[in-house]
Amino acid sequence: MADNLRIGIAGLGTVGGELVAMLQARADQLSAQTGRRLEIVGVSARDRSKARPFAPGTWAWFDTPEALAVAPGLDVFVELIGGEDGPALRSVTAALTHGRHVVTANKALLANSGLQLASLAEANHVALAFEAAVAGGVPVIKTLREGLVGSQINRISGILNGTCNYILSKMETEGLSFTQCLAEAQRLGYAEADPTFDIGGFDTAHKLAILTSLAFGTAVDRDAIHIEGIQSITLDDIRAAAALGFRVKLLGVAERNEHGIEQRVHPTMIAHSAALAQVMGVTNAVSIDANAHQRLTLIGPGAGGKATAAAVIADLTDIARGNVPHPFAVPAAELTPGERVPMQAHRGGYYIRMFVQDRPGAFAAIATRMAERGISLESIMQRPGVEHFSGASNVPVVLITHATTEKLVRDALAAILADGYVSEAPQIFRIERD
């Protein structure tokens, strides 16, 4: 048997604790697969005295991740600290610089510094592996990086944040408000006390930035992503969508079009028959459209200590077997700057819900403003399939447009608001037809 793979783990929270326990429990299985023992030689965490869910090992304790990262004899540094800079960035940089492989679950770190870290890993001929960073229990990184190399990818769309999908699912199935469902998510530990990072779409955007780079060979560019969250979605919107044969999901979408790579995170109406529409609760899912594959969909747990730790173990066994691909599939130096497509150029159908004053001419004015910009309406409905829009003093109206552009829709809505028939900013969902 070859030399042991000597592992250092920084961060012993939920994922780190499970990782240690699973490496202990599956030690023989993992050596059979890799021909090497996966040996934990060092750990680091904030609180040394805390009780942890695994048997104590013979590993050394390090007071800082930076010290662990450069400890003599280490082969792999596992970063489970989190945070896009600070100790995570410093320790990962130190490990790579010292020629140690790195496995990380840190999506923020990668979304922020992915290109620079990948270059550093390549310069030092070591791995930078991050299966755990996106949709923890769904092997989407390996699938994009290794499984689909024969196919040209045209589009990725994913439910990448379990908190948002839990809230939207619960609103629909239980008929509760956004606020009620968020509170329940917080009670169950699915949402943080400050939920902005999740419900504002930022977590999804970090993950999308990583997937986009892998799928399109572009440098990670999180600033290119148009981001909207789920905070303004009402139960009535969800009911209206259902009545029209759609579900509302927070999607991260990256697609190649004639202008470049469009990257966006926002609430989306998906046809009920699409695989992503069926994904409920904290589950994650990614659909990949590629020329040789039509559509491939992966559905599984997005988070959770065990699933995330299992993703770290998959990366560790790759390293143990010498499977060290370029972090973003092609050499970092060959990643191209993705041509940013402004959201105004987005083309697709739209769901627009607004509260309209119930007086003569309102419908005609709205329809005219749309027609002036060549926007073709598929339907225009009052109270479509829902009992009432909560708190509406005016009449709720839902428009569904045929394919048009974001710019035209925004222009038309500005004109409609200026006409004075509409009392507040409309709710807008982009529609994905399949």
Added chain:
Amino acid sequence: MADNLRIGIAGLGTVGGELVAMLQARADQLSAQTGRRLEIVGVSARDRSKARPFAPGTWAWFDTPEALAVAPGLDVFVELIGGEDGPALRSVTAALTHGRHVVTANKALLANSGLQLASLAEANHVALAFEAAVAGGVPVIKTLREGLVGSQINRISGILNGTCNYILSKMETEGLSFTQCLAEAQRLGYAEADPTFDIGGFDTAHKLAILTSLAFGTAVDRDAIHIEGIQSITLDDIRAAAALGFRVKLLGVAERNEHGIEQRVHPTMIAHSAALAQVMGVTNAVSIDANAHQRLTLIGPGAGGKATAAAVIADLTDIARGNVPHPFAVPAAELTPGERVPMQAHRGGYYIRMFVQDRPGAFAAIATRMAERGISLESIMQRPGVEHFSGASNVPVVLITHATTEKLVRDALAAILADGYVSEAPQIFRIERD
């Protein structure tokens, strides 16, 4: 850049033709990812003069796959001939013996000789790679072999045959008979002139045998699989299932239970809400239940030249990068003989449809025979939700049982038939609850 990876391709049919074309089209991309040129140095096919969908290359022509397999200077032999023995077995054996990596799409070969070929590959320190052999466009082999190494797999269930799923989908959506849908599948090229291999469940069984070995670390054992096809499924069965909230799918299922590894291929009633129930047409899908992952589902194209060729390319790039895992994840010598679970021991719910003579005592007799064996009925229905059972002179009755065993159900049905109230052999579907 490292040496070229010198590839020989045996078989230039649909998949082989696409493979050559895609290797030509993606040559630069693939070298960027692997650091090597993927170079076709030799080909072999039955008919040299046939027109083919790719530009002629500088490769050498070989009259037999066996000659190509041992040609000097070859690194990888790609077997796209098909057949569980004959030239496919001979050429693959020759290639491995001569220290050449092998990539194959041949499920029958692997189901029949997988263990022996894996041993040969390991003895010669070369790859035996077969992503294309199961659900061509779905990276389930890589996922099981590399992505889920951290998780203990407890169950796999899959829609692995596009022909059967096409027929069952079309029966439901179009309201056509099995015979009509089979004829349409044949017209579209989804089914062979002799469709037995597909509709009899044998193709699914070959694929299941391979997945089972990867998932459970057992030697491929296709004789351990209980196999039933879809030939006896009627439109009325499908409608009855729909009325009960189920869809009928031909599944391959392998699961670990207290008796060993149960492997079975048969029509299954799946709850409409399950991801597999939503998979329609020729699409394939696999759900994997694992301790760290709960459930992971992969959905994508099961066949087609491009998707299958892309899977071959994924294997080739793994070989080019030196990613050569054990063919069945652990060393062949460590694969255990799977403990066969006889189908009689299967435990689960059952859908039973029979034609019952409309005379006093029939229902009571049936219910009594079930009760005598401790089989608890969830429901007993006449013509549940369907207009009529075609050709029924007697009354169609559908029973749904709570969880029981195959043996008890078979015993009860034998007794019911002996009672003389039932006119022909009942239709039986096993029920999967999620």
